[in-house]
Amino acid sequence: MGMEQPAWQQQGMLGSDMERLMVTMQAVEQACSGLQEPNNRAAAEATLLAFRRSSHPVQACQYILEHSHLATARFQAAATMQEAAVREWTLLSAEDKNSLRTYCLHYVMARAEAGEPFVQSKVLAVAAVLLKRGWLDSVATEKESFFNEVRVAVLGTHGPAAQRSGIALLESLVSEFSPSTASAMGLPAEFHEHCRASLELDYLQQFYSWAQDAAVSSAERAFQGVGTPLDVNVCSAALHLMSQILNWEFQGTLVRGPNGSIVVGKNRSNAFTSSMGRESIKRPGEHASVVQPGPAWHDTLLPPNRVGWVLELYARIRQGGLGGSGWIDSPFAVNARQLIVQLCSLSGSIFPVDGNTTQDLHLQRLMSGISPWLDPPEHIVRAIKSGTSESEFLDGCRALVAVASLTSPSAFDQLLRGGPRPVGTLNLLASLTCEIIKASGAQNNEEETWTGEALDILLDSWTVLLQPVDLSKRIPFPPNGIDAAAAVFHAYVETHVKAAAASAHEEGDDTEQLRAAIAARDEHLSAIALVARAAPSATVPLLAMLISERCTWLPxxxxxxxxxxxxxxxxxxxxxxxxxxxxxxxxxxxxxxPESLSALSPGTADPVNHPAVLLSQASIDLARQSLETSIREVFSPRLMEAVVWFFGRWVDTYLMPADAGRGPNSTPSSNEGELPGQIASNTGQFDGRNSLVVAFGEEGGGKAVLETLVRVAVTALTAWPGERTLQEIVCFQFLPALVRRRNICAHLVTMEAWQELAHAFAYQQPTLSALAAPIQRALSEALCKSAAGMSSGDATNQYVKDLLGPITGSITGLSKREDFQTFAQQPDVILQVSCLMERLRGAARATLPRSQKAIFEVGAAVMEPLLILLQTYKHQSSVVYLLLKYVVDWVDGQVAFLEAKETAILFHFCVRLLEIYSAHNIGKVSVSKSMNLISESQTEKYKDLRVLLQLLTNLSSKDLIDFACDLNGEVENPDVAQVVYLGLHIITPLMSVDLLKYPKLCRQYFTLLAHMLEVYPEKVAKLSTEGFGRIVGTLDFGLRHQDVEVVNMSLTALNAVAFYHYHAVCRGQEGLGAHALSTPGPDGAPKEGVLAHFLRSVMQFLLFEDYSNELVEPAADALLPLILCNTGLYQKLAQELLEGQKNAILQSRLATAFHVLLNSNNVSSSLDRNNRRRFRENLYLFLSDVRGFLRTR
Amino acid sequence: MSDDDHHFDSKADAGASKTYPQQAGTIRKNAYIVIKQRPCKVVEVSTSKTGKHGHAKCHFVGIDIFTGKKLEDIVPSSHNCDVPEVVRTDYQLIDISEDGFVSLLTESGDTKDDLRLPTDDQLLTQIKDGFGDGKDLVVTVMSAMGEEQICALKDIGPKN
Structure with missing residues (x-):
């Protein structure tokens, strides 16, 4: 169509209205077909959009709806009509509105049998939108007569076709009134909220009953064969509507006020976050969402005959095979099952308080109907394997998990006892799980299939039964449940050991290493472990036996x-x-x-027979074999990974437990002086807890086990060179677990194996120096942490000095070489320097209060060499990065402890470091042939900046946390602010908005900024206009950020600045001075001062934007001083808002709210704590009152 | 082992063209590596195993630091790879000759005239414009395995 005027506007050129409508229709039809062809798509879209936006298109729309042969054109016409009606609502007369709505309904009714479903439902959606738009204006009688008509249609008076349309209309209504699926109307959130409440309170239940009646009658006709084929469709649609209604987000807090209006139960949490488009909140890993309509629904949903009817209906579908051979997946069957599963999920106040009697009866009824979908399991699983659809089975599992999450284990077990085939539900669940485990084992080469999904759902059922969210429901499992759990675990182990053997020769799967894959595997194993722990006396010995058996095969x-x-x-x-x-x-x-393990008694007097001891011992024996050179060749890296992973986890819980022998609730003093071993020997009886203490406690076998484990760790680290995954698990998981507790460290430092390791590390023996740098860092950290086990502070410091002395020696030696500048660039030297940096950093990260002195001395000794290195390696960004990282960690560990003299040394060093760094990095442009390398260097820069920010943040914490005991006070503490501002001065030019898009960097920057502004606002006031402007610019950016933390910190920073300014002005000082004043901008118009600018932004933010509830408090704290600084502007803004509000009632509400905000609750113009608290409360009230109608959708 | 017998002592005067062995398992992203006799920067390392219970091998993707070409290599992780010595040196820019060579001032006060202008458009324009405007420019020259190239530029303020 090019630049021509759209056809529907060429009124003057055409004779009659009819012709005009014809032309419009042709244009729309042409555009609709144009959408299919890529070449014409842009033009077609433009035409359709113009049509949608054209004024008064209703007549044209109706013409198209009636005359066009193209379904898509009719659809577009309906969509246009909806948009136009909402847009031009206020221009329409009451009659227009009514006739439009009637038109839609009649249109659908007239074409009930022939129309395309998508056009039909769009037209119905239009009707629903029209109805909702006028909902609060229309009087009760009007609605009543309308719904009467609908009711008559739904109940089938006008035949099945009209019945189906009526049901579809109700579906559109429910979806339009539900906030998450509502369409936008440009109206306040409060409007949507009222419509929702009104529908829930007055109509939803009626709709449900009508749908139910329609379903009953149409099903009857269908089964007796007296109706039309449409009856099945009607029944299916009615079932779908019923389940859609149960999906409604029930509020349950709605009350009718004294004057007949609905009081929307508003709490703080929903006043600020818009509920639009919110996803329903689901508990993780749960397959059934909870349905919680209030007590009012009791008579609608719970009567036995109503529930019974649905079950019977489905049973008849099953038998009669309505819907042909594929009945199981026909919409009819699917909708019926969906409804049944939802009925299983009913909970909350719909059930009377009668000790669960009603609920149990309800669930029994449902379970007896559902059990044929699942029972007998072998049968059903076999049928599915040979081709039957699995959907009924999966729905059955979903019903099971829904029921399991609502009942206690014993009540769950009873549900099927009264039925025709009395069996414990737990037993059914167990045999189902076993069957699925077997089935999944049999087809492990295929893609993720139905067995995977079924197993997930079933394991979820076990989890909710064994570990309910509500701990009060956690009561003992019935005995048959324990046996059932044991059976499930046996089946699982058997299947998976077999599968492991079968897959052993497969190529290593790279995806297995991905973090997500590991997390998914761990989640799965945790779920099954929960089952195993339910029956520990059967499951744990099984594992022990399987491991020991294989252990003897290895030699x-x-x-x-x-x-x-x-x-x-x-x-x-x-x-x-x-x-x-x-x-x-x-x-x-x-x-x-785990409780079930510690409660377990070994049964004999010998603690070695405790299942957990048996299993641990079997694993220790396996690990010990890796120490023997002759057998080690058999151990693959992968097996070793599992060994060290296992012990990394095991050590925390079992090795020399700190609370050995004490009950979980006893006070620390209750067993003071009593040795764990004595407890056991005193009583002469072993329960689980002291069996474990005897086997692995400090006084028992713990020391021997520790010695073995240290040797295993050293072997794993050195005997498989280049196996990085293995080394990582050793250094990042296993060793940290060993040095985590001080009582273990005390044994470690005296142990020969550990001392050998420390010696090899300190003297840089090749086997350890060949490890990758990060691994050396972790090793260094673990070794330094073990110093905690030394008996005195002096011994600790000496231990650390011995460990690190040779390393500082190497660094100093290197930096003093005459040819260092050229020598340093050799790759092997770079590698060595990197490793030394990482070792230092590991040590710095392990700084303990007791070893702080030694680490400071080490750091002080390498300060000069480090500056030389920084200079020398200015082009080796990786070395620079490691060096900076070390300094950050070193400062972090030290800063809180240092006395004035040491602080001065440290600050002086940091300033020189920053100077050298910035000298090499400001204004540098590097380029490269490859885009890839350019983005790499960008990333490097970003990482450096992050480190520098961290350094400044750490330095600035000196003012907050200071443990130094400076008694003489002769040396003046260097000014932290001075140092950090110098740092900021160096860093801000390197910072750009692009870099602030990196989330971590952004957070760090704003943390630092908020902190600095809070503590040293007077320093900010003295900044140059340019420097100040830069900070203001970043705050603007921060306020609009997605990250709640960043916004929070920006608000804190604003609060600090405004607070400072207000106080200063009150005292007659100048505060921010020129920064707060409005200045003439470049174009002559005055640019307002920063505080005024931020008052505007914060008001805008609070009133109109979406934000999390937790931001209201910091925002209130920032808003009060901002208002106090700019009372004039505040009044002006309030006035503007009031004038913008056309509706008189809302205007007066707004005026009152503004008045209350600053006047109620005795808010004064001071900024003391009490006053700020009162203002916060006022702001909460203000926002919950006003946001509802100010924000629109 | 005492402090003064570090294993690298003998290589004190190694030339810039030399390469050094390093265990493949310790070479990380962003490090340098020689692939097919070309000096590369590693942009991607992944490890896999030869069969589930076999040994690890490293898969390197490198970018030739001079040509920008992508190269790949697979090495068992306990074996050694060659790592090039990559040196960057700063020189002050004295002159740009008409045939596309630059004249640089070394630290010892000599001139170095054997380098061409870079082919990269952005850098080229910046050098030419900056030089034309009379700014004091320092260029960084990267050299490895006997090759050299200007790779970065720094403006140290206007000429006095």
């Missing part, structure tokens, strides 16, 4: 006599499984022995 494989590969893979899997069963991952904390 037979030496010398290449037998291929050990499948045994290795089996052991690998068994170790992973055992690690999950025996212990939880602590993430740095010390996890306790």
């Amino acid at each position: 037979q494989c030496t010398g290449g006599r037998v291929d050990p590969t499948s045994v290795l893979e089996e052991l690998h899997w068994l170790l992973l499984m055992s690690g999950h069963v025996l212990a939880d991952s602590g993430d740095g904390e010390t996890p306790l022995v």
Whole structure:
């Protein structure tokens, strides 16, 4: 169409209205077909958009709807009509609105049998939008008569076609009124909220009943064969509507006020985050969402005959095979099942408080209907394997997990006892799980299939039963449940050991190494471990036996006599499984022995027979074999990875437990002076806890085990050169676990194996120096941490000095070489320097209060050499980065402890470091042939900046946390602010908005900024206009950031600045001075001062933007001083908002709210703590009152 | 082992064209490596195993630091790779001759006249414009395995 006027506007050129409409229709039709061809798409889209935006298109739309042969054109017409009606709503007369709505309904009814479904539903959506738009204006009688018509249609008076349309209309209504699926109307959030509440309170239940009635009657006709084929469709649609209604986000807090209006229960949490488009909140890993309509729904949903009817209906679908051979996946069956699963998820106040009787009966009823989908398991699984659809089975599993999450284990177990085939539900769950495990084992080469999904759902059921979120529901498992769990675990182990052996010769799978894959595997193993822990006396010995058995095979494989590969893979899997069963991952904390294991008694007087001891011992024996050179050749790197992983996890929980012998709730003093071994011998009885203490405690076998483990660690680190994954697990997981607790360290430092390691490390023996640099860092950290085990502070410091002395010697020696400038560039020297830096950094990260002195001395000794290195390696960004990282960690460990003199040394060093760095990096442009390398150098720069920011943040923390005991006070403490501002001065030119897009860097920058502005605002005031402008610019950026933390810190910074200014002005000082004043901008118009500017931004932010609730408090703290600094502007802004509000009621509400904000609750114009608190409360009230109608959608 | 018998002592005067062996498993992203006799910067390292229970091998993707070409190599992780010595030297720019060579001032006060202008457009324009405007320019020359190239530029303020 080019630049011509759109056809529907060429009114003057055409004779009659009819012709005009014809032309419009042709244009739209042409555009609709144009959409299909890539060449014409842009033009076609432009035409359609113009049509949508044209004024008064309704007549044309109706013409197209009635006359066009092109379904897509009719669809576009309906969409246009919807948009236009919302846009031009206020221009339409009441009659227009009514007739438009009626038109839509009649249109659909008239074409109920023939129209394309997507056009039909679009037209119905239009009707729903029209209805909602006028919802709050229309009077009750009007709605009543309208819904009467709908009811008549839904109940089938006008035949099945009209019935189906009626149901579809209700579906559109429900979806339009539900906030997450509502269409935008440019109206306040409060409007949407009221519509939702009104529908929930007055209509939803009626809709449900109508749908149910329609379903009952149409199903009856369908089964008796007296109706039309449409009846099945009607019934299916009605079921779908019912399940859609149950999906509604029930609020349950709605109350009708005294004057008949609905009081929307508003709490603080929903006043600020818009509920639009919010996803329903699901608990992780759960396959059924909870349905919680209020008590009012009791009579609609719970009567036995109603539930019974749905179940019976589905049973008849199953038998009669309505829907042909594929009945199982026909919409009819799917909708019925969906509804049944939702009925299983009912919970909350819909059930009367009667000790769960009603709920249990309800669930029993449902379970007896569902059990044929799942029982007998072997049968059903076999059928699915031979081609039956799995969807019914999966829905059954979903119902099971829904029920499991609502009941206690014993109640769950009882649900099927009264049925025709009395069986414990737990037993059913167990045999289902076993069948699925077997089925999944049989087809492990295929892609993820239904068995995977089913297993996930079933394991979820076990998890919710064994570990309910509500801990009060955690009551003992019935005995048959324990046996069932044991059976499931046996099946699982059997299948997976077999699968491991079968897959042992496969190519190593790279994806297995990905973090996501490992996390998914761990999650799966944790779930199954939970099952194993439910029956520990059966499951744990099984694992122990399987490991010991294979352990004895290994020596037979030496010398290449037998291929050990499948045994290795089996052991690998068994170790992973055992690690999950025996212990939880602590993430740095010390996890306790799982309750069911520690409560377990070994049954005999010999503690060695405790299952957990057996399994641990079997694993230790396996690990010990790796120490023997002759057998070691059999151990693959992969098996060793599993070994060290296992012990990294095991050590935290079992080795020399700190609370040995004490009950979980006893106070620390209750067993003081009593040795764990004595407890055992005193009582003469071993329960689980002291069996473990005897086996692995400090006084028991713990020391011997520790010695073995240290040797295993050293072997793993050195005997498989180049196996980085293995070395990483040793240094990042295993060694840190060994040195985590001081009582273990005390044994470590006296142990020969550990001392040998320390010696080899200190004197840079080749085996350890060949390790990758980060590994050396972790090793250094672990060794330095073990110093905590020394008996005195002096001994600790000496230990660290001995460890690091040779290293500082090497660095100093290097830097003093005459030919260092050229020599240093050799790759092997670069490598050596990198490793030394990493070693120092590891040591710095391990700084303890007791070893701080030694680490400071080490650091002080290398200060000069480091500056030389920084200068020499100015082109080796990787070395520079490592060097800076070391300084950051060193400062971090030291800064809190230093006295004035040492602080001065440290600050002086940091300033020189910053100067050298910036001298080499400011204004440098580097280029390269390859885009790839350019982006690499960009990343390097970003990483450097992050490190520098970290350094400044660490330095500035000196003012906050200062443990130094400076008694004489002769030396003046160097001014931290001075140092950090110098640093900022150096860094800000390197910083750009592009770099601030890196999340970590951004956070760091704003942390530092907020801190500096809070503590030293007077220094900011003295900045140059340019420097100040730069900071303001970044704050502007920070306020609009996505990250809540960043916005929070920006607000804190604003608060600090405004606070400072207000106080200064009150005292008659100049505060921010020129920065706060408005200045003439470049174009002559005055540029407002920063505080005024930020008052505007914060108001805008609070009133109109989406933000998290937790930001209101910092925003209130920033807003109050900003208002106090700019009362004039504040009044002006409030006035503007009031004038912009056309609706008189809302205007007066807004005026009151503004008045309350600054006047109620005794808010005064001071900035003391109490006043700020009162203002915060006022702001909460203000926002929850006003945002509802100010924000629109 | 005492401090003064470090294993690198003998190579004190090694030339810039030399390469050095280093265990493949310790070579990380952003390090240098020789692939097919070309000095490269490593942009990607991945490890895999020869069979589940075999030994690790490293897969390197490198970019030729002079030509920008992508090269790949696979090495068992316990074996050694060659690592090039890459040296960057700063020189002050004295002159640009009409045939595309630059004249540089070395630290010892001599001139170095055997280098061509870079082919990179952005850098080329910046050098030419900066020089034309009379700015004091320092160029960084990267050399490895006997090759040299201007790779960076720094403006140290206007000429006095």
